[in-house]
Amino acid sequence: MPKVHPRFDDFPAYPLAEVPRIRRELRAQGVDVIDLGAGDADLAPPPAAVAALKAAADDPAMSRYGFQLGLVELRESIAAWMDRRFGVGLDPMAEVLPLLGSKEGIAHLAFGYVGPGDATVIPDPGYQPYRGGTLLAGGSAHLVPLRPENDFLIPFGDIPPDVAARTRMVYLNYPNNPTAAAAPVRYLEEAVGWCREHGAVLCYDNAYSEVAFDGYRPPSILEIEGAREVAIEFHSFSKTYNMTGWRVGWAAGSAAIVATLQRVKTFTDTGQFMAVQAGARAALESYDDWVPGNVETFRRRRDAAAASLRQAGFEVHVPSATMYLWVPMPEAAASEPFALRALKEQGVVVMPGAALGKGGEGFFRLALTATEERLEEAAERLGRLL
Numbered sequence: 001m002p003k004v005h006p007r008f009d010d011f012p013a014y015p016l017a018e019v020p021r022i023r024r025e026l027r028a029q030g031v032d033v034i035d036l037g038a039g040d041a042d043l044a045p046p047p048a049a050v051a052a053l054k055a056a057a058d059d060p061a062m063s064r065y066g067f068q069l070g071l072v073e074l075r076e077s078i079a080a081w082m083d084r085r086f087g088v089g090l091d092p093m094a095e096v097l098p099l100l101g102s103k104e105g106i107a108h109l110a111f112g113y114v115g116p117g118d119a120t121v122i123p124d125p126g127y128q129p130y131r132g133g134t135l136l137a138g139g140s141a142h143l144v145p146l147r148p149e150n151d152f153l154i155p156f157g158d159i160p161p162d163v164a165a166r167t168r169m170v171y172l173n174y175p176n177n178p179t180a181a182a183a184p185v186r187y188l189e190e191a192v193g194w195c196r197e198h199g200a201v202l203c204y205d206n207a208y209s210e211v212a213f214d215g216y217r218p219p220s221i222l223e224i225e226g227a228r229e230v231a232i233e234f235h236s237f238s239k240t241y242n243m244t245g246w247r248v249g250w251a252a253g254s255a256a257i258v259a260t261l262q263r264v265k266t267f268t269d270t271g272q273f274m275a276v277q278a279g280a281r282a283a284l285e286s287y288d289d290w291v292p293g294n295v296e297t298f299r300r301r302r303d304a305a306a307a308s309l310r311q312a313g314f315e316v317h318v319p320s321a322t323m324y325l326w327v328p329m330p331e332a333a334a335s336e337p338f339a340l341r342a343l344k345e346q347g348v349v350v351m352p353g354a355a356l357g358k359g360g361e362g363f364f365r366l367a368l369t370a371t372e373e374r375l376e377e378a379a380e381r382l383g384r385l386l
Contacts, residue, residue: 053279066271102249112260114139125360145359152181180319304372312383346381
């Protein structure tokens, strides 16, 4: 029997692997299951994106290899959007790179910068590709717990000097999944300064920049002075445009870092289906007319879920961004047993904080992926567990 490489010994096992099976069995028994676990909205993509995809799929040229160049018009639209949204001017050919979803780009970036003996600084809890890319590249992950007393920010002053000396990459994600925290500009300035001082790449996951409420406009890391020397920012069509299954996103930032990621991708894929890129371009072009209404849907859901959870007995902070609520566990209960009880006894799927890292223990994540009425029903059911 072939041996699996020892690096996989460090990979965390998914703690609730049995959830899909239990959910399927409950539904087969006629149980009304409300699934609020994954950040996969039940809403439709922009009609313009769907129409553009259909039209492009009929063009034989769109079925050729895209390679890393991809659809030039998409690169140009991304650069124009970044300029309009953040005031960041980018060379679409050198400082923008289309991706097969931001996830693959985030995971692959480590292959360009990390190797044995190197470290990365990773938020805990956090998105699994941060750790996965590090371990697959042969590096070690320095996990930093995201705690309420630090406003769910990584305190750079607490990173041990020996780790800092080995750090090749820092992963940040604000607005944050799963905590829904936002980072003030002064903190982003500190992060850029720390990475410049230590010669580290700042991998900034900005997937939730457009799912923001109450007048809050999350910044780009590229707006921060000095960031263009050390930072690369990742964006996704998944959350903003309800296009999770399309697997399309982009990276933008330092031309040198973008070129490194592009070189890695040259050996791992031959580009996104260009008809999907045409649909993504149409989505960007429909931003002004379509995105505000989609965000308003999430705002109504946020308010309904937060109010209902409070009425049910939970303590809830109302976030200024993302499609999640990060809810403290009642009476110091463990998050994984609570989530299993929620599913088996009440037919509600939530994400236990511990499933996203040890630092997430003490919380559960609820995704705003159902109607207000369903969210209110879910909150009532969860309240029965208290």
